[in-house]
Amino acid sequence: MRATHVTVAALAAALLLTACDDNGGDDSATKKTGDACVLDSLGVDVAASAAPSAGDTGNVTVTLTNRDTKCTLKGFPGVDLYAGNVSTTVPTDKAATPAKLTLAKDATASFTITYTRGEAGGKESLPVKTVKFTLPGATADHSFTWSYGEVAIKGAGNAPNASVTPLTQAGD
Secondary structure, three states: OHHHHHHHHHHHHHHHHHHHOOOOOOOOOOOOOOEEOOHHHEEEEEEEEOOOOOOOEEEEEEEEEEOOOOEEEOOOOEEEEEEOOEEEEOOEOOOOOOOOEEEOOOOEEEEEEEEEEOOOOOOOEEOOOEEEEEOOOOOOEEEEEOOOOOEEEEOOOOEEOEEEOOOEEEOO
16 A cells, blocks of 8 residues: 555656646747736727827827736836937836736736927927837837827927826726
8 A cells, every 4th residue: 555655646746847847948939927018919009189289288098908818017118209210219207106017818008198299390399200119128119100290399309398107007
């Protein structure tokens, strides 16, 4: 009877070790639960409350829907505005503090670009045509067409009169 207990214990230990073995390989092709969200696994939706005229403030909200396993986000997205051969980075909202978000499958997060509309064709305006954004800590980007009017610039060097919020939980 004792030999049976030893055999069962040895078999259980072998199965346990096999279940934990990753063969020493890098499993980066498969996203593990709780890993950082990647753009390839997110649906992107853009909605705006555009500034109606020069000097008014508008908001462009980007909603990201997780289409894969659970993932996490924390921080500000990187947002760049493109106007022909000129590009400029949108500064982060200095009053906001990012929180760590865990997105289950089909959960959503969003960020908002707040901007002041510039005068069409004015020297103090940036005729934005495209926006590109990246997730915190990532290099892959997503772009969308900007159709919300020119963006006012402030100070030297085409700095946009705009800001971007951190990623926040959206929906329920």
